[in-house]
Amino acid sequence: MTFFYILIVLEWAGFLTGLFFLRKGGRSGTLIVGFLTSVVIAETAVYFARIFLHPDVLINFTNLWYNCMLPVQCTFLLLFFYRKTGLAYWKHAIQGFISMVLFITLLQFFVSDVNRFNIFNYTLEAIFISACSLHYLFELMNSEEIEEVTRDPFMYVSIGLLLFYLGTLPYNITKFYLFDTYPRLFYIYYYLFFAFNYFLYGIIIFGFLWAKKK
Template structure:
């Protein structure tokens, strides 16, 4: 539980930092803050659910809750990358990513089992966000503002997202299998999962603070 408390603290720190430095009319930063808001709402709700809900229904609740909240988080990030890219073909690609995520989400709720964690959709979300993060960094490094790159808080956000989704994707795909078959390996990945989370929200907070300092 200590690991979870640290994670909640870092998530709220990142959200409040972004909210504090959010300037009026800054739609790019607003989308990142919206992503962080979805994160703290999702994780804080799960925290209280574990306290007050009966153990028999907590797994069903968390699965359906994450099946709702993770696509919302993903769409916030994809819309952010849509606004940041200058390339027309990539804008069309991101529209396609959003359409796929929403379609699979709705398909599970209407034709599948919403109480089962949608591993396939999460895998696609992780791939899409990783691709967008890498593409943004590529565009940034090849832009005329390369000398000002360290002042861009979204560079730190993109690095954090890229490492987080690439690093945690194997865990989220195999965690149920590993838990039942290779318990020792599961716990190694489990703590690595928290480490990647700490890095993500830590570097997002640093990015906002460093950009403000500059």
């Protein structure tokens, strides 16, 4: 639980930092704050669920809760990248990404077990966000404001998201299998999962604070 406590603290620190330092960030900043808000709501709810719910009930609750909240987080991020890109074809692509995520989320409630973690949808979300992060960094490096790139807080957000989703995707799609068959390997991935989380919110906080100095 110690790793989880540290993660909760970092998530709240990232949320509060974003709330105070991105007030003048326009709609793009608002979308990042919306993402961080959904993160702290999701994880804080799971924190209290771990305290008050029976372990058998907890599994179903967390799976259902994440099946609902992860698409919300993904939508905030995709809308952020939609706002930041100046390329029409990429805007259309992001619209397609959002439609697919929401469609698969709704589909699970009608044709599948909502109490099972939707690995397929999470995989798509990770791929879409990674692609958007990489594309944003590409656009940033080729912009006329390249000299100010290190002062762009959203660059740090994109780097953190890219490494987080690429780094944790193998864990999230194989954790149940690894836990049953290769527990030692599972715990290696488990600790790496928290390390990537710490890196994500750490670099987001750094980006907010660093950009504030310009």
